[in-house]
Every structure is written in structure tokens, then in C-alpha cells.
Amino acid sequence: MSLSRADVEKVSLLGRLLLSEAELDTMTTQLTRVVGYVEQLSEVNTDGIQPMAHAVEMHNVFRDDALRESLPRDAALANAPKRDSECYRVPAVLGE
Amino acid sequence: MSLADCSAAELLRDLAARKVSSVELVNAYAERICARDGEVKAFLHLDIDAALARAKEIDERRASGQPVGKLAGLPVAIKDVLCTAGVKTTCASKILQNFVPPYDATVVEKLKAADAVLLGKTNMDEFAMGGSTENSAYFQTTNPWDVTRVPGGSSGGAAACLAAGMAPLSIGTDTGGSIRQPAAFCGVSGLKPTYGRVSRYGLVAFASSLDQIGPMGHTAEDCAILLEAIAGHDPRDSTSANLPVPEYSQSFNQPLQGLKLGLVREHFGLGLDGEIEAAVREAVKVYESLGATVKDVSLPHSKYGIATYYIIAPSEASSNLARYDGVHYGYRTDEKQMLEELLAEQKQAEAGGSGKELADLDTPLIRLYRKTRAEGFGPEVKRRIMLGTYTLSAGYYDAYYVKALKVRRLIRGDYDQAFEEVDFVVGPTTPNPAFKLGEKTDDPLSMYLEDLYTVPTNLAGIGGMSIPCGLTKGGLPIGLQLQCRAFDEERLLQAAAMFQRATDWHLKRPTRS
Missing domain, CATH: 3.90.1300.10 (Amidase signature (AS) domain)
Structure with missing residues (x-):
């Protein structure tokens, strides 16, 4: 199947990417090729096969619910591109 | 030496x-x-x-x-x-x-x-x-x-x-x-x-x-x-x-x-370089000279490995790489410039000149994410985020992602059989x-x-x-x-x-x- 430019633009919003006009063109061509290739899986009979999400199928690995130190705030904020003394800063989300 | x-x-x-x-x-x-x-x-x-x-x-x-x-x-x-x-x-x-x-x-x-x-x-x-x-x-x-x-x-x-x-x-x-x-x-x-x-x-x-x-x-x-x-x-x-x-x-x-x-x-088929094939067959002879027995085995689903991998890996990547948002760590786009561009787009939409509806415009936070990621990631990473986002998106999840997970189990099953x-x-x-x-x-x-x-x-x-x-x-x-x-x-x-x-x-x- 082929992806339209509009599909690719929609996916770029879902994936939180902003693509230039030229990138949208290239991406449409390249994704169409790759998606066309992976579609060969439709020829495999998978009736009754359980999906395998993980190589080691372990479930419910618990640890003790013990109190321990967490990363100090300053260390956690140290790599923030924009911060104040206690928070990450982002552009206004609500209202003007 | x-x-x-x-x-x-x-x-x-x-x-x-x-x-x-x-x-x-x-x-x-x-x-x-x-x-x-x-x-x-x-x-x-x-x-x-x-x-x-x-x-x-x-x-x-x-x-x-x-x-x-x-x-x-x-x-x-x-x-x-x-x-x-x-x-x-x-x-x-x-x-x-x-x-x-x-x-x-x-x-x-x-x-x-x-x-x-x-x-x-x-x-x-x-x-x-x-x-x-x-x-x-x-x-x-x-x-x-x-x-x-x-x-x-x-x-x-x-x-x-x-x-x-x-x-x-x-x-x-x-x-x-x-x-x-x-x-x-x-x-x-x-x-x-x-x-x-x-x-x-x-x-x-x-x-x-x-x-x-x-x-x-x-x-x-x-x-x-x-x-x-x-x-x-x-x-x-x-x-x-x-x-x-x-x-x-x-x-x-x-x-x-x-x-x-x-x-x-299946590993000795079309596409294998002749010199590599010869070297590998020679290596197998070395093992035979050391007492190993060699037999052919089949991994019939291995030919679907690439297709399976290029659904599962990008799907997981698109989710894992969501954390690079220009907020918690790493690169962030120039915020002032980003807001100016967005304002210009808004004016254009209000004037009805761009063909875009006001409602379609990104919020400042979404645009911050999108521009940061557009500038911070290279082409291959973008390609995989796009591919993974697509294969996980509504309407395609079962056809691609779940299908790949099922084929993954068949690939594992081939190995289990070979290792018997x-x-x-x-x-x-x-x-x-x-x-x-x-x-x-x-x-x-x-x-x-x-x-x-x-x-x-x-x-x-x-x-x-x-x-x-x-x-x-x-x-x-x-x-x-x-x-x-x-x-x-x-x-x-x-x-x-x-x-x-x-x-x-x-x-x-x-x-x-």
C-alpha cells in the first residue's frame, strides 16, 4: 500500500516531528518503500499464534517497597534546557 | 609487537x-x-x-x-x-x-x-x-x-x-x-x-x-x-x-x-558474497577437523526477520524516543523564534491566506516539541520514529505491530526446533x-x-x-x-x-x- 503525503503529515504530528516540505516528500517515498517491504508478513499464516512482545516472558517482578533516596532535585534539573530553582520551564500551556 | x-x-x-x-x-x-x-x-x-x-x-x-x-x-x-x-x-x-x-x-x-x-x-x-x-x-x-x-x-x-x-x-x-x-x-x-x-x-x-x-x-x-x-x-x-x-x-x-x-x-542463498561463503564453509571444515558434526538446519521464517524487525524496533523506538521533548534534558529549539513563527502562521490563518485553519495550528508547547525534535534528530532517527508511529497508529496496530509479534514467535520457534x-x-x-x-x-x-x-x-x-x-x-x-x-x-x-x-x-x- 502507498502512503499519501497527508498520511505522512498526520503521522509527523503524532510523532511530534515537524517536517519541511522537502522532508515530507522524501519521507513519503521512503516510508512507502519500507511499508511495502514489511507487508510481506501478510503472507505468513499466524492463525492461533500468540504475539511475542518480549524475549524473556517474565511477569510481575516485584521489589521490596522500601524507602530510599531519590535523585536530588538539582541533579534531576541539571540537564534541563530551561528551569527555575525548582521546576522545568515550558511555554504557557493554558490561556494567553 | x-x-x-x-x-x-x-x-x-x-x-x-x-x-x-x-x-x-x-x-x-x-x-x-x-x-x-x-x-x-x-x-x-x-x-x-x-x-x-x-x-x-x-x-x-x-x-x-x-x-x-x-x-x-x-x-x-x-x-x-x-x-x-x-x-x-x-x-x-x-x-x-x-x-x-x-x-x-x-x-x-x-x-x-x-x-x-x-x-x-x-x-x-x-x-x-x-x-x-x-x-x-x-x-x-x-x-x-x-x-x-x-x-x-x-x-x-x-x-x-x-x-x-x-x-x-x-x-x-x-x-x-x-x-x-x-x-x-x-x-x-x-x-x-x-x-x-x-x-x-x-x-x-x-x-x-x-x-x-x-x-x-x-x-x-x-x-x-x-x-x-x-x-x-x-x-x-x-x-x-x-x-x-x-x-x-x-x-x-x-x-x-x-x-x-x-x-x-537459508543463509547460503541469493545475495551472499562468494568469498564470504567460501570462508564460512572453510571455517565449518575447521570445526569438523576438531570433531564437530555438521548438519543442515532450516529456519524457515528467518526470511521474514527484516520485515518483523523493521516493525517491532521502530515501534519501540518511537515510544522510547518520545522522552526527547526539549523539556527535561537535551537540546531545545530557540523558543523566541519558534513563538514568532507560530504567531506569523496564526496571522496568516486568520487572514485566510494559508489554506490552514486556525484550529489546525500547533499549540506553543506542541510546536516546541516538534521543532526541538525536528532540529535535534537526524534523518534515520526521524524515519524510524515515523515508521514506528505509523505501525502503532489506530487502524494499523493489528495489521503491522501485532502481526510482527506473531511472526516473532514463529522465528523463535524455528530456533527452538533447530536447537533440539x-x-x-x-x-x-x-x-x-x-x-x-x-x-x-x-x-x-x-x-x-x-x-x-x-x-x-x-x-x-x-x-x-x-x-x-x-x-x-x-x-x-x-x-x-x-x-x-x-x-x-x-x-x-x-x-x-x-x-x-x-x-x-x-x-x-x-x-x-
Whole structure:
């Protein structure tokens, strides 16, 4: 199947990417090729096969619910591109 | 022979016997790095002064008779996808260009506890996505055997620094072949452990159900030494296996009796380079001369490996890489400029001139995410985020993602069946030797298809290893791949060591150095 430019633009919003006009063109061509290739899986009979999400199928690995130190705030904020003394800063989300 | 051409095992024996000091060793590698890394460009970050200080401290401890760790004084290079406290970790991406982790990955912690000397961080494909190291946002690494060719990837710097004698041991990671393929291209040994053998805590995630950290070195013995140091259960990685770690470094030399090898019929088909096929068949004869029996096995679903992998890995990547949002760490776009652009778009929409509805415009926060990521990620990472977002999106999830997970189980089932008959599955690591720089950058799909022998190992979650088994007429290394049952690394290393006792391919070094 082929992806339209509009599909690719929609996916770029879902994936939180902003693509230039030229990138949208290239991406449409390249994704169409790759998606066309992976579609060969439709020829495999998978009736009754359980999906395998993980190589080691372990479930419910618990640890003790013990109190321990967490990363100090300053260390956690140290790599923030924009911060104040206690928070990450982002552009206004609500209202003007 | 220079110190920098010795195996890690030899160096450890010399260090223990105090025939050489750690400071001398670090100096020997620093000298080699000065001579070679201008051309090979394996390292993204080097701190020789810090390495020397650490070496001196370990030398002093040893001289005063205090206990030292198993890797005491030995330099080790780390792929720049493992967090190192206080030392930049970029994943070869612009989006993490200034990221300094507040903690060490478990593997790094274990290496420090074993008194290894961390030499530097090696170059890679951005976020480990690629097979040539050309996707690094910083520079291309070259193949020390022929600097017009790629070293492979994504652990290209990790393999190249070994081949050029710039480090005796190297940590790589393997999501679809990223240890084994560069090991094959650079003529070194590299082991992808069973999923869960090594803790992934502090490994920057690409595809969490496939990623695994592993050792790279010149010999099976060197890989055994390094795997023993990094393997084991870690409460901070709930997918790490709670199993004892064998003493690989003690047992690697025991020959295997009655060894049964399976040659994968499907690996010798169309697309396999003739010289590689000949070298692999020769390697199999070596095993036969050592008493192994060889039979054909079939992995009928392995031909779907690439298609399965390029759904599952990008799906997981698109989810894992959502964290790079320009808020918590890493690069952020110029906010003022971003807001001005958005305002201009808003005015245009209000005037009705752009064909866009006001309601379609991004909010400032969404635009911050989108622009940050557009500027911070390279083309291959964007491609995989797009692909993964698409295959996980409403309406396509079952057709692509769930379908791929089902085929994944069939691929695993093929291995389970093969391992009922044989101990190891043997074949070429790659269909072709190292290709030219730039040869495949315009054609992502052709690059993906080079992974066909390695991705099924990760999908099945089993162990795999590449060891040198020949050189092409043009002087390029050839890799032999051995794949083993889950958690059978001890015998995998023994099988590799058997081959290396009978051959000398692992001793070959590029003539340029």
C-alpha cells in the first residue's frame, strides 16, 4: 500500500516531528518503500499464534517497597534546557 | 609487537605480574590514538588525563599490596549510549549534545568496580540506529582495514578502536546486529548475550525488547573476561535474568566434545558474497577437523526477520524516543523564534491566506516539541520514529505491530526446533564485507537488508557471536556467526575459543597501522 503525503503529515504530528516540505516528500517515498517491504508478513499464516512482545516472558517482578533516596532535585534539573530553582520551564500551556 | 596490539588477556597477565603498569598501558594506547584516530575517528569523547589519573591510582594500590579488581588497570572503551556519571553521553545525537548523566549505567558501575580504566566514549549510529556509523550526528568513523569503507554499526567506533589497536576491550550494544556486524567488518570478536544476561540499566533505550549490551575484543578469551565482568542480575532492570554468572574467563578454554553444528540452509542463498561463503564453509571444515558434526538446519521464517524487525524496533523506538521533548534534558529549539513563527502562521490563518485553519495550528508547547525534535534528530532517527508511529497508529496496530509479534514467535520457534538437533547455529555474520562510505546512505531499505543474518537472534532473544574467519582478496575481514540457546554463552565462548586455537584470523591486524 502507498502512503499519501497527508498520511505522512498526520503521522509527523503524532510523532511530534515537524517536517519541511522537502522532508515530507522524501519521507513519503521512503516510508512507502519500507511499508511495502514489511507487508510481506501478510503472507505468513499466524492463525492461533500468540504475539511475542518480549524475549524473556517474565511477569510481575516485584521489589521490596522500601524507602530510599531519590535523585536530588538539582541533579534531576541539571540537564534541563530551561528551569527555575525548582521546576522545568515550558511555554504557557493554558490561556494567553 | 606494540603493547597496543596485545590481547586483553595477555595485558592482564602482564599487569598482574607487574611487567607493565597501567600508566604505561594508557600511554601506549594514547600514543596509538594520536597516530590513528585522526583517520579512524572512533572516539566521540576522550579523557586521557582522567584515564592516566585512574591508572596511577590503580598502579599504586597494586604496588602497595592492596586488593585490585579483575580488570585492574586495563583500558576499556565504552559506546556512547551507556550513561557515565559526570561524563557527556550523546548517543551520537545532537539532541543529547550537552547531556551529562547524573548516574552510571550498571555496566559502567561494574567496570569501575572491577578497576577497569575507562578510556573514552566511542562513536555510533545516532541512538544505535544504523549499520555503518554514518548516522552519527558528529562525524563518520572509518574502517581501519580500509578507511574508504564503513566500520559497520551501530557499534562502529567500538569495533574500529579495537581493530586499530586504540583499546584492548570495548563495550558495544546489539539490537539487530550492532555488535556482530561491526565485529565482522573490522575483524574482531563480538558477543551479543542472551536478552537479560546483562543489565540494561543506564543504557539509553532504542528498542527495549531487543537491546542488549555485550563485549567486544580480539579473542573469545577477551570477550569471556569482559562478559564475566558485566553480566548478572540487577534489581534496577526487571528484565535482567536472576541466574548465576559462569566464570567464563576460567572455562573458555575447555574444548567441547561431540559438538553439533547446524548450517542454516537459508543463509547460503541469493545475495551472499562468494568469498564470504567460501570462508564460512572453510571455517565449518575447521570445526569438523576438531570433531564437530555438521548438519543442515532450516529456519524457515528467518526470511521474514527484516520485515518483523523493521516493525517491532521502530515501534519501540518511537515510544522510547518520545522522552526527547526539549523539556527535561537535551537540546531545545530557540523558543523566541519558534513563538514568532507560530504567531506569523496564526496571522496568516486568520487572514485566510494559508489554506490552514486556525484550529489546525500547533499549540506553543506542541510546536516546541516538534521543532526541538525536528532540529535535534537526524534523518534515520526521524524515519524510524515515523515508521514506528505509523505501525502503532489506530487502524494499523493489528495489521503491522501485532502481526510482527506473531511472526516473532514463529522465528523463535524455528530456533527452538533447530536447537533440539544442534548445539549452535552457524553461518556468515553478514552477506557482504564492509561497504564504501556513502554507498548506501541514500537507500535506507538496502541498508536494512544487510542485517538479515543478525536480526533473528535479537527477535528470538538468544545469544550470538561473530568471530573473524577470513579475509577477502581485497583484504577485508569476514565474520563467522555462531548462535546459541538462551543463556548458553559459556559454551558459545568455548566453541569460539576452539576455532581460535586452530586458526589465526583473530591475530590479523590491518597493515596500515
